[in-house]
Amino acid sequence: xxxxxxxxGGGIAGRMVATLLAKKxxxxxxVTRGLGATALxxxxxxxxxxxxxxxxxxxxxxxxxxxxxxxxHVYALLGRGREACRIMCKSLGLFKDMIARYLKIEGTFDKxxxxxxxxxTLKPCAYAQETMKSGDVNxxxxxxxLIITLKNLVFHEGSELFERILxxxxxxxxxxxxxHVSIKASGPSLTCSPLTLAKALDKExxxxxFANEISKILASIPGVTRIAIPPVLGVDNVHVVYEILRExxxxxxxxLLSSVPSVPGIRLCRALERMSRGAGVKIMTGWExxxxxxxxxxxxxxxxxxxxxxxIERIAGEDFVIAYGHILGGLQVLDDSVYEPLLGMTxxxxxxxxxxxxxxxxxxxxxxxxxxxxxxxxxxxxxGNLYACGAALGGVDPAREGIGMGLALSTAYKVFxxxxx
Amino acid sequence: MSQExxxxxxxxxxxxxxxxxxxxxxxxxxGLNVILLERGDLASxxxxxxxxxxxxxxxxxxxxxxxxxxxxxxNEILRRIAPxxxxxxxxxxxSLPHDPDDYPDKFAECAKKIGVKLRELDVSDAYxxxxxxxxxxxxxxxxxxxxxxxxxxxxxxxxxxVRHGAEVRTYTEVISxxxxxxxxxxxxxxxxxxxxxxxxxxxxxVIAAGAWSGILAEKAGAKVPVTADKGTLxxxxxxxxxxxINRLRPPSDGDIIVPHQLANxxxxxxxxxxxxxxxxxxxxxxxxxxxxxxxxxxAFASVRVIRAYAGCRPLxxxxxxxxxxxxxxxxxxxxxxxxxxxxxxxxxxxxxxYRLMAERLSEMLISKLGIRSPCAxxxxxxxxxxxxxxxxxxxxxxxxxxVARNIMRRWxxxxxxxxxxxxxxxxxxxxxxxxxxxxxxxxxxxxxxxVRKPVDLIRRVGVCMGPCQGLSCILPLLSEYVKEKPDxxxxxxxxxxxxxxxxxxxPVLKAAQxxxxxxxxxLFYSAFRRRTK
Numbered sequence: 001x002x003x004x005x006x007x008x009g010g011g012i013a014g015r016m017v018a019t020l021l022a023k024k025x026x027x028x029x030x031v032t033r034g035l036g037a038t039a040l041x042x043x044x045x046x047x048x049x050x051x052x053x054x055x056x057x058x059x060x061x062x063x064x065x066x067x068x069x070x071x072x073h074v075y076a077l078l079g080r081g082r083e084a085c086r087i088m089c090k091s092l093g094l095f096k097d098m099i100a101r102y103l104k105i106e107g108t109f110d111k112x113x114x115x116x117x118x119x120x121t122l123k124p125c126a127y128a129q130e131t132m133k134s135g136d137v138n139x140x141x142x143x144x145x146l147i148i149t150l151k152n153l154v155f156h157e158g159s160e161l162f163e164r165i166l167x168x169x170x171x172x173x174x175x176x177x178x179x180h181v182s183i184k185a186s187g188p189s190l191t192c193s194p195l196t197l198a199k200a201l202d203k204e205x206x207x208x209x210f211a212n213e214i215s216k217i218l219a220s221i222p223g224v225t226r227i228a229i230p231p232v233l234g235v236d237n238v239h240v241v242y243e244i245l246r247e248x249x250x251x252x253x254x255x256l257l258s259s260v261p262s263v264p265g266i267r268l269c270r271a272l273e274r275m276s277r278g279a280g281v282k283i284m285t286g287w288e289x290x291x292x293x294x295x296x297x298x299x300x301x302x303x304x305x306x307x308x309x310x311x312i313e314r315i316a317g318e319d320f321v322i323a324y325g326h327i328l329g330g331l332q333v334l335d336d337s338v339y340e341p342l343l344g345m346t347x348x349x350x351x352x353x354x355x356x357x358x359x360x361x362x363x364x365x366x367x368x369x370x371x372x373x374x375x376x377x378x379x380x381x382x383x384g385n386l387y388a389c390g391a392a393l394g395g396v397d398p399a400r401e402g403i404g405m406g407l408a409l410s411t412a413y414k415v416f417x418x419x420x421x
Numbered sequence: 422m423s424q425e426x427x428x429x430x431x432x433x434x435x436x437x438x439x440x441x442x443x444x445x446x447x448x449x450x451x452g453l454n455v456i457l458l459e460r461g462d463l464a465s466x467x468x469x470x471x472x473x474x475x476x477x478x479x480x481x482x483x484x485x486x487x488x489x490x491x492x493x494x495x496n497e498i499l500r501r502i503a504p505x506x507x508x509x510x511x512x513x514x515x516s517l518p519h520d521p522d523d524y525p526d527k528f529a530e531c532a533k534k535i536g537v538k539l540r541e542l543d544v545s546d547a548y549x550x551x552x553x554x555x556x557x558x559x560x561x562x563x564x565x566x567x568x569x570x571x572x573x574x575x576x577x578x579x580x581x582x583v584r585h586g587a588e589v590r591t592y593t594e595v596i597s598x599x600x601x602x603x604x605x606x607x608x609x610x611x612x613x614x615x616x617x618x619x620x621x622x623x624x625x626x627v628i629a630a631g632a633w634s635g636i637l638a639e640k641a642g643a644k645v646p647v648t649a650d651k652g653t654l655x656x657x658x659x660x661x662x663x664x665x666i667n668r669l670r671p672p673s674d675g676d677i678i679v680p681h682q683l684a685n686x687x688x689x690x691x692x693x694x695x696x697x698x699x700x701x702x703x704x705x706x707x708x709x710x711x712x713x714x715x716x717x718x719x720a721f722a723s724v725r726v727i728r729a730y731a732g733c734r735p736l737x738x739x740x741x742x743x744x745x746x747x748x749x750x751x752x753x754x755x756x757x758x759x760x761x762x763x764x765x766x767x768x769x770x771x772x773x774x775y776r777l778m779a780e781r782l783s784e785m786l787i788s789k790l791g792i793r794s795p796c797a798x799x800x801x802x803x804x805x806x807x808x809x810x811x812x813x814x815x816x817x818x819x820x821x822x823x824v825a826r827n828i829m830r831r832w833x834x835x836x837x838x839x840x841x842x843x844x845x846x847x848x849x850x851x852x853x854x855x856x857x858x859x860x861x862x863x864x865x866x867x868x869x870x871x872v873r874k875p876v877d878l879i880r881r882v883g884v885c886m887g888p889c890q891g892l893s894c895i896l897p898l899l900s901e902y903v904k905e906k907p908d909x910x911x912x913x914x915x916x917x918x919x920x921x922x923x924x925x926x927x928p929v930l931k932a933a934q935x936x937x938x939x940x941x942x943x944l945f946y947s948a949f950r951r952r953t954k
Binding site: 040123160161259328332335336350354360398 | 947
């Protein structure tokens with residue numbers, strides 16, 4: 001097997017770089033084991049959410065500051081100051097257009113939306129799926145919020161819990177009143193997973209019934225101004241489901257940001273799959289990248305193994321891109337160290353702290369080092385045709401800093417520019 | 422805030438572990454008015470951090486015949502009064518290639534002398550019982566070991582005590598003892614949840630606080646020689662072994678593996694510590710025990726450890742040394758010591774002998790109070806022990822079979838009350854998918870099993886104890902709790918639940934379990950963030 005570029009990883013970074021290259025006319029093979037950390041994500045697009053624990057209002061301005069003042073920050077890889085901002089805007093803009101046919105994404109660069117999660121905590125992000133946008137608490141003003149819970153959904157029966165955590169985090173006056181209602185969505189009668197429910201709602205008939213039910217309830221609760229729903233509004237057909245809902249319920253309706261298992265994350269992955277396939281990327285799903293065969297300082301081939309059959313193939317390429325994510329993806333944890341399996345190198349060892357979460361935060365920051373052109377460094381020397389992007393670069397703690405999709409998209413774009421310049 | 426409230430009782434028992442709960446039940450069954458005080462939650466000390474073994478006595482025959490004898494008789498009694506919380510796994514004592522050659526014969530001889538029932542097996546029979554045992558074992562014996570659920574044991578003792586008029590107060594810390602001359606006439610306590618201080622007066626006070634007994638006795642002006650001896654245990658989320666496995670060698674680190682619920686528990690170390698509150702597992706202990714476990718079965722080389730925890734044995738005697746110290750118990754009547762009247766302390770002992778300890782102490786206590794009333798705890802079964810048929814539960818009460826079986830597994834015939842409390846089919850929805858705990862069970866526990874904080878539910882119904890360590894069940898659990906008891910700070914409780922699970926995960930954090938925790942981290946970190954309104 002042979003391609004111009006071989007991309008390792010089927011998350012957002014890998015799909016982005018593969019799609020851009022394929023659209024440029026290159027032959028691209030994308031190797032992926034299957035759903036990874038992108039599927040576990042909330043499916044929203046954060047550029048920069050927190051600096052030193054403080055909420056970032058304007059992510060672009062904050063990015064400018066970080067990329068100017070902190071040359072060791074992973075965002076400094078995009079370039080200094082305005083250049084980093086330019087790459088971020090360009091990458092998100094391109095991505096939004098490329099995926100628009102499959103998934104609608106909305107937002108702005110210069111103002112973080114503040115979106116409620118299913119726990120009731122708030123997450124800042126620049127862009128989000130269209131179904132989430134009305135949840136932006138910046139736009140709340142004396143709302144009467146209706147929280148809908150689904151009786152047959154296993155993880156989301158806790159609307160009192162949600163309400164109390166949400167209210168504790170909001171400025172007074174944002175929400176005047178909260179009502180709760182519990183309905184049974186289409187789908188299996190006893191509790192089922194969010195994904196099962198979302199698949200059931202993908203069917204227009206079910207979506208119509210669901211929307212009708214909600215509008216009936218609205219008639220009995222006067223004065224509702226906004227409606228929060230668990231994130232189950234369809235998987236492949238979300239746009240239609242959301243339209244039906246909006247037509248029936250003439251009020252802002254929004255999905256909460258999910259915990260695992262995350263329907264919006266899986267929805268995003270399915271859209272990414274269709275986007276990259278549509279652009280002509282050859283996709284090998286169910287294959288695990290095993291080893292990069294290096295000669296001199298270039299990678300000649302990649303060994304991949306089919307996870308079910310165990311059969312092994314070699315893929316030759318001009319260039320290779322690592323986009324397999326962090327330790328929830330392709331990086332491995334061996335005892336106390338983080339290990340890069342393709343080149344067989346240890347990236348760093350994890351310090352164990354007693355304080356909750358510090359250890360994990362530390363582990364997340366270990367990653368693959370790259371040069372200014374995003375080429376992978378071994379012992380300070382770049383491999384000529386091996387690039388890395390996305391979470392594999394480490395350097396950030398997505399949970400703490402609110403840096404996730406923005407980093408994946410912008411570094412993927414940067415790899416693309418390096419490869420095509 | 423201090424608020425003086427006076428509560429009058431006949432006997433105060435300090436310590437909500439198996440011993441304290443056992444004493445409360447014993448005295449309550451004899452008709453005494455007792456109050457049980459616990460500074461944390463029931464079974465949150467050494468009782469909830471042991472390996473849950475119902476000893477045949479085999480483990481002690483060589484070194485500690487007295488403990489072995491106690492275990493033999495108590496093993497029989499507990500099987501009678503608490504069959505529903507005992508899994509009769511049986512136990513194997515095996516000798517590995519490099520274990521001492523002379524030990525098995527010595528072991529068999531001592532066991533015979535003491536009356537511990539043993540049966541030597543053909544080595545091939547041992548492998549047919551436990552095919553995952555390492556190759557090349559030299560000898561194997563079958564013993565009467567079993568597994569008892571320590572959390573349920575405590576709650577059922579307390580429940581029965583309360584049914585007989587006892588009172589229980591958790592999160593109630595004794596801060597000082599009230600004295601009249603040399604008499605202890607009560608205690609001053611601090612309610613850690615409501616932040617109130619008040620007084621409880623009684624004719625007699627009993628300290629059954631395990632490794633903390635010395636510190637407490639000192640507050641009363643008495644002296645209790647006790648050594649806190651840390652034992653660390655590991656949880657593997659698989660049952661590689663289905664019987665209790667012991668090494669035929671003098672007890673040492675990692676030489677006992679116990680099947681408990683859906684897991685295997687590897688135990689244990691023995692390290693004297695100064696402060697029982699500071700005893701926590703170290704990564705070094707984890708590594709040592711895993712090496713020892715791999716000696717018993719190579720299968721342990723490729724499993725993930727989901728949790729490590731450490732309990733403190735309250736060994737009787739000062740400077741009592743780890744493995745050498747007897748596991749039997751001591752009752753101290755402080756009057757006899759010429760120190761303090763109306764105060765007794767009990768230290769030492771084992772989970773298996775908790776009932777015997779309670780009986781002995783109660784006998785002494787009532788004779789001091791001039792009461793004659795026979796012990797009933799060896800005859801009266803614990804709540805839920807009267808057998809009911811699981812098929813009946815499924816058919817008569819229309820409970821989904823999986824749910825019925827799991828409620829029965831934990832609660833015996835109390836399952837009838839639990840399913841009677843369910844109103845709609847959705848109450849049988851599973852809250853914790855690892856341990857298969859239904860919503861009805863969680864709610865019943867909140868209402869009936871002396872729960873004062875959400876985190877108590879981990880000990881009551883086993884939620885959050887499986888491989889995901891709370892990732893999937895913390896939220897459903899908390900939302901069930903809020904419905905029952907709205908008067909809590911949900912973020913505080915959420916953080917406490919996560920921290921509680923983290924505590925046991927930190928020492929074993931690597932490979933798969935590190936990745937598992939990343940999910941928990943990304944999901945719950947926002948709850949730990951400082952609020953920026």
